[in-house]
Amino acid sequence: MNGDAVEIDWEAARSANQANWDDRVPIHQNSYGIDAFADSNHLSDVVRDDLPVLMRALGVSTLDGVDLVHLQCHIGTDTISLARAGATVTGVDFSAPALEAAARLATDSSVEATWVQTDVLDARSAVTGDFDVVYTSIGAICWLSDLNRWAEQVRALLRPGGTFFIRDGHPALYALDEDASGLVTRYPYFGDGRAQQWDDTSTYAGDGQVAHGRTYEWAHPLSEILSALLEAGLRITLFDEGRTLPWRFSPRMVEVPGGFAWPEAERDLIPCTYTIVARRD
Numbered sequence: 001m002n003g004d005a006v007e008i009d010w011e012a013a014r015s016a017n018q019a020n021w022d023d024r025v026p027i028h029q030n031s032y033g034i035d036a037f038a039d040s041n042h043l044s045d046v047v048r049d050d051l052p053v054l055m056r057a058l059g060v061s062t063l064d065g066v067d068l069v070h071l072q073c074h075i076g077t078d079t080i081s082l083a084r085a086g087a088t089v090t091g092v093d094f095s096a097p098a099l100e101a102a103a104r105l106a107t108d109s110s111v112e113a114t115w116v117q118t119d120v121l122d123a124r125s126a127v128t129g130d131f132d133v134v135y136t137s138i139g140a141i142c143w144l145s146d147l148n149r150w151a152e153q154v155r156a157l158l159r160p161g162g163t164f165f166i167r168d169g170h171p172a173l174y175a176l177d178e179d180a181s182g183l184v185t186r187y188p189y190f191g192d193g194r195a196q197q198w199d200d201t202s203t204y205a206g207d208g209q210v211a212h213g214r215t216y217e218w219a220h221p222l223s224e225i226l227s228a229l230l231e232a233g234l235r236i237t238l239f240d241e242g243r244t245l246p247w248r249f250s251p252r253m254v255e256v257p258g259g260f261a262w263p264e265a266e267r268d269l270i271p272c273t274y275t276i277v278a279r280r281d
Helices: 010-031 034-039 045-058 077-082 097-109 121-125 147-157 222-231
Strands: 004-006 067-070 089-093 114-117 130-138 158-169 195-199 214-217 235-242 253-255 260-263 273-278
Touching: 004 067, 010 097, 010 214, 034 077, 034 097, 034 130, 045 077, 045 158, 045 235, 045 273, 067 077, 067 147, 077 089, 077 097, 089 097, 089 121, 097 114, 097 195, 114 121, 121 147, 130 147, 147 222, 222 235, 222 273
Parallel strands: 067 089, 067 130, 089 114, 130 158
Antiparallel strands: 004 195, 158 273, 195 214, 235 273, 253 260
């Protein structure tokens, strides 16, 4: 059954996930609206939402002169958007086809960017230099088994005084049954180290099918996420929760400005995202 907890070696799970994400690239190229990047002012919806919060955290009105690394950047739409906001950007992902697509989009968009293929859990050893900002956008850390190692990479990539930014799907949301007629918990909120196994040839964006449908994710409660960052030596400066998502988690979600949300009567009952800003002192 989808979502069943299984024991699996990290390398085997990572390999399955990479094959799945490699398969998603052509589908997402056709469904992410990349033609809009022909307009030099176009930014992704994700970055349009994140940018005001990030700039307030940095105390700036633009990202001019900011060195930024985007972890788990996929096909680079958010990375390129951050470059258009002024940052000098490096995109990191484990999928070679995704980074090839990102590099083509950057060239076509007249945006300079550096792309690094590596596992996010090995990012420090693969990426040259250090950064003012480490950025992680939506739908990312559920794919990682070890958040302590992840947080250590984040800290090591930051310069002293640097800022970490993440907005991601809320663990309480991920515990819900996406197909239920109401807000019904189905999956664990608290992880136990085992992976959740999924078999699904569809993807969250686009109508195509992937050849490698089996993936593995890990449940991480907010306490684990925050503790990993704190134990790595980062100081939390902002924590927030949101009511909308940039993708339709459940068929019952309705389209709203900036993404998707639960029907209005349920919108205040469950968070959809969380945002954390942290600083390396």
